[in-house]
Amino acid sequence: MTCVQLKYVGLLAVFLAITVNAAGDLSAAETAPGGTLQIGAGGSDVTTLDPHRATTSTDKPVIGLMFNGLVRFKPGSADPKDLEPDLAERWETSTDGRVLTFFIRKGVKFHGDWGSLTADDVVYSLTRAADSSRSSFAADFAPVEGITKVDEHTVRIALKYPDPNFLGRLSNYHGGNIVCKRAAEELGDKFAAHPVGTGPFAFSEHETQRHVKLAANEGYFRGRPQISTIMYRTIPSDSARELAFSSGELDVIQGRREQRWVDTTRQRGNMVVDVFRPGEFRTLHINTSIPPLNDLRVRQAIAAAVNFDDLVQFVGKSVSLKGCSVVPPGYIGEDCSAGAYGYDPVKAKALLAEAGHADGLTLKVVVSNISAILPTMEIIQRQLAKAGIKLDMSVVDHATYQSQIRGNASALVFYGAARFPVADTYLTEFYHSRSSIGTPTAVANFSHCDVADAEIQAARVEGSVERQQELWKEAQRKIHDAVCSVPLFELQQVWGHSKRVNYGYELKGAMNLGPPITETTTLMPR
Template sequence: MSSTHSQVRAVLLTALLVVTSFASIGSSAAQGERPTLRLGVAAADLQTLDPHFASGTQDRTIVDMVFNGLVRYVPGNAPDIEADLATEIPEPTMEGTSQVWTFALREGVMCHPSASTEAYELTADDVVYSLEKSANVDRSAYAADYAGMTVAKVDDYTVTITMETPLSPALFLPKVANYSGGFIVCSQAVEALGDEAFKTAPVGTGPFMFSQYNPQNAVTLVANDDYFRGQPKLAGVEARYIADSTSLQLGLQARELDVIDGLNEAQWVDQINGEEGLIADIFGAAEVTFVNFNTTVEPLNNPQVRQAIAYALNRDDFVALSGEPVAAPVYSVVPSEFMDGGLTQEEAAAADVEYAYDVERAQQLMEEAGFADGFEMELITSELDSYRRVYEVMQESLGEIGIELQINVVDHATMHE
């Protein structure tokens, strides 16, 4: 959202948690065969595998393996970015008041075959098509991020991206990285399949190719042995959709699954790590919970009300939902653990933007703002526990200063709309 219409307060950082059974993965490899990874996904079904709409973990888990960006976050060191479909990260130039980034593409990168198209070499046409699709509000959930961007083909292996408003590399490169609208789709396949069919039959250039989708059951991927970074070490990935966390855990313990999405709970992590052959791997930062204030509507257009809300929210209460080390407090929307420029607690305090928990100060600000008796406010949240529980903590906390929250719980896809 535009900074003129919203303000934010960072509250909680949650790490990414996966659990692996090494005994089951190793059994196939020991026989000299490439194993197929059986991945348990904590969802009832996918929402969409069109990368320009994918927002839930159950979708991004798949699209990350199927698509590439011009650049990518370095595996295992996500704050760093390196070239991917591009041969290198260019230095921008200025043409008048506009900024121009010129990307040279790798030659010989192959688009996967699909039900309607043969495999073919990715070119600048696909890059232009993809980024224009990302900027189209009817074909992308991330169109706002691509406003003011013009993409042009120079030749088959060169594209230029012109920004009306110049951006630093830290702000520009994520737009063309392997995330959200930065994924490059194969234009011939999208046009042949149509946008709707593409949502359940994605075609990209990544290490794994789409093979099959069984609704409310599984997505099967197979290795792309022509992958430009080399043949994958896995024969494929079978992503099984299992919404119930107990069933996921039982499947792992029975060695019917190799990897599952773990529960974001410190106690659960300790339990799993106590079982032979299982490892709960915590890494991140994965997700940051923060509060957006729409400053164009009453009473959130009153800075004292926004400050009161910030003071009334205790970071420790949110961390307690998962427990450390699964969760930790943060002090800026982009946490210092993730990227340079994020604020530490000390830096936030020095800048007078920490808003350490102080319910008395919050009540005082509410009175000064003319809301001593509080007010009502309606919020919408996802049905997913990881979202809903945060809103419930907020509901209880703000109730202490007279703000009555009505929480409407909807399915995850509806929330993103």
């Protein structure tokens, strides 16, 4: 072959390579305009993809990407004042506040081949959410008297009594998520592993303890998402998530909710750190069904042995807020008039001695290994030891922890939760006897507290705002005096993202505890 021929072959090869690459790039651009967004979340795995059962901080962010509510929190906000239409174009409220009529958007498609959204799906979803055998949020729908279909795109909800906070329970969060009736009925128990919603992203696959893969909903009613695929990876190790981010394998990660981590990471400049609400309110629940914790003096000793200021100082002022009641800071109805428990290890020892435990006592406690729980529990363990209370801690992965604390296996339960910001949601879920662990209607009453049932129930149906506040105040006082739990602090959400990621909104809050990825979120090429 001559030099001219060789030169020709070489040029042809280059031309073909350019042509192939160009075609490949064009194809990729057509099918994947925004590429794949890699998210690294904490926890070892998602527990469920059923939106009416998902309660953990690992489940909720991915649920929020697949489902809509009748109304929604504006992206980037967790403020009830920012509720806006979602699957409902509009709604009307009767003059007495007891009837809400929702007018459903027409032409909204479910993921896959499951058809279009109708009033039947809305009635089914909200009825399902109100059923304790199928939902973890049934208590939120206690005010409902009836849910009826008016026509194919109109739904009427009648309440037993006016509830000014009820609209928020119909948002894209917890029981407000709307599911496909046909899919839920036909799939049955398999629906939790193959969810069908209307959100910007649709379920694709779940590899246990690895990832959940989501695909852009091509027919999303707000427009096709700019991101084509989301890989929601569950990585329990903080250092592993950070290493994967530094190497470019992850674009968004759940950060460490510690002041030192936030400050150090921001100084490095390779990550945009977001600290946002709602915080998960950290509470030390005391299991009164386990002796000797059924003795008030022992519970009082535990409360007196906890140094709240040291805990807040450890976590950091920009990521935590000290609590003063069993209802989280800033919730409608929070009341701090009963006062916080004072740190007094001498008093704690005296109370133990009075209860017959002068030589101290040992409590078996189950603790999650995630960074948002274990380090704080280790500090509490050292604090209680100074008063003669030894914690025999069994450290397990987060999924096992969630299972065991719901099996009544722990004397103390260190738990954090963010709920719709009104006192009733927290009091009902954590302090009403119907929510006690081990009962058919169990939610998260780890302490088996029952001292304020009457006030919690009365406040729920009270028409006077002033009287409702008084009832919530009395409930909080009774729970405080019974020492059902020791409220600690609110821990803000901490996430980080690459500068390649533009969420498309200002992130100040997210009820689903992770940054919402919407149809406007973009990912710049590397």
